[in-house]
Amino acid sequence: MNEVLSVKGLGKSFKDTRVVKNIDFDVHKGEIMAILGPNGAGKSTTIRSIMGILLPDEGSVTFHNHAEEGVPRHKIGYLPEERGLYKKVKVMDILLYFAELKDYPLDRAKERALEYLKKFDLEGKENVSVDELSKGMGQKVQFIGSVIHEPELLILDEPFSGLDPVSQEVFKQEIKDLAKKGTAILLSSHQMNLVEEMCDRLFLIHRGQKVIYGSMDEVKEQYANFKCTIHGDNDRSMLEKIDQVERVEQKDDISILYLSSDVVISDWIKQLPSTLDIQELSVDRISLHEIFVDIATDRSLAQEAGVVDAK
Numbered sequence: 001m002n003e004v005l006s007v008k009g010l011g012k013s014f015k016d017t018r019v020v021k022n023i024d025f026d027v028h029k030g031e032i033m034a035i036l037g038p039n040g041a042g043k044s045t046t047i048r049s050i051m052g053i054l055l056p057d058e059g060s061v062t063f064h065n066h067a068e069e070g071v072p073r074h075k076i077g078y079l080p081e082e083r084g085l086y087k088k089v090k091v092m093d094i095l096l097y098f099a100e101l102k103d104y105p106l107d108r109a110k111e112r113a114l115e116y117l118k119k120f121d122l123e124g125k126e127n128v129s130v131d132e133l134s135k136g137m138g139q140k141v142q143f144i145g146s147v148i149h150e151p152e153l154l155i156l157d158e159p160f161s162g163l164d165p166v167s168q169e170v171f172k173q174e175i176k177d178l179a180k181k182g183t184a185i186l187l188s189s190h191q192m193n194l195v196e197e198m199c200d201r202l203f204l205i206h207r208g209q210k211v212i213y214g215s216m217d218e219v220k221e222q223y224a225n226f227k228c229t230i231h232g233d234n235d236r237s238m239l240e241k242i243d244q245v246e247r248v249e250q251k252d253d254i255s256i257l258y259l260s261s262d263v264v265i266s267d268w269i270k271q272l273p274s275t276l277d278i279q280e281l282s283v284d285r286i287s288l289h290e291i292f293v294d295i296a297t298d299r300s301l302a303q304e305a306g307v308v309d310a311k
């Protein structure tokens with residue numbers, strides 16, 4: 001595997017509290033790797049440690065497994081969670097400033113900036129000052145600033161927050177295109193639908209520790225069991241007795257039956273009791289969103305199933 005970034009045994013404490021413990025993961029060339037977790041799980045602390053903004057207490061961060069630690073600044077692009085650009089500066093000037101910080105040739109940077117402004121529906125805004133841009137426009141400019149120098153490794157912390165659905169699609173496509181061209185991308189996002197659509201692998205962190213690390217396919221295979229949703233007036237205890245039902249959730253007249261991983265749906269449906277009240281019935285796989293909520297609320301599906309580790 002072509003590892004661009006390797007994080008090994010990362011640990012960080014603030015005062016007496018250990019907020020990140022024993023974090024290990026890699027990001028490969030040309031992949032989109034998601035770092036996920038509930039608020040306060042330790043994602044930004046991990047990202048800031050990779051960026052060298054925070055000094056970790058333990059562990060190492062290496063680039064292409066070089067002997068020396070850290071990532072060369074001109075090889076890395078970073079869109080931080082906190083947005084902020086100098087307000088009184090023109091869009092092109094700020095983009096060229098980002099390029100200069102990374103020792104990138106300015107004529108090439110100008111060409112790329114104009115291409116990106118056009119792609120992001122900001123054509124003609126190069127001489128507009130940043131404080132005249134809307135929040136979403138400013139975010140697009142900051143994104144361009146993070147990729148202007150063609151980084152090998154791109155770290156995006158909540159890139160979709162505050163964007164309208166059309167702009168989200170544009171960002172999503174651009175991130176996928178960058179990965180296709182070989183950029184290694186580490187993406188932190190709370191938008192599970194987007195993560196599910198675009199990421200190749202994921203690392204899920206909870207209370208500073210790894211809960212899941214694996215490819216999207218492995219995670220789905222291991223956790224995304226079937227669930228059956230029934231609309232009707234049904235007694236919970238009867239539903240719980242049905243073969244291969246692991247858990248039942250009920251709200252009003254809707255019951256959700258979570259099924260065991262080895263269920264054969266066509267057989268399972270045939271053995272449903274004829275006494276069930278079924279106004280509507282659907283069978284789906286659980287989504288990444290539900291897997292996330294299970295873990296974040298300590299329902300511990302992950303512990304029941306065993307942690308996925310694709311290392």
Ligand SMILES: Nc1ncnc2c1ncn2[C@@H]1O[C@H](COP(=O)(O)OP(=O)(O)OP(=O)(O)O)[C@@H](O)[C@H]1O
Nearest residue numbers: 014015019037038039040041042043044045046081
């Ligand atoms: N500078 C700091 N000083 C003290 N504690 C901190 C500091 N930065 C983060 N923390 C604590 O570390 C823990 C992890 O925070 P972190 O920002 O890494 O979480 P996160 O997963 O990025 O959360 P979110 O999804 O809310 O952005 C939290 O309990 C937070 O309060």
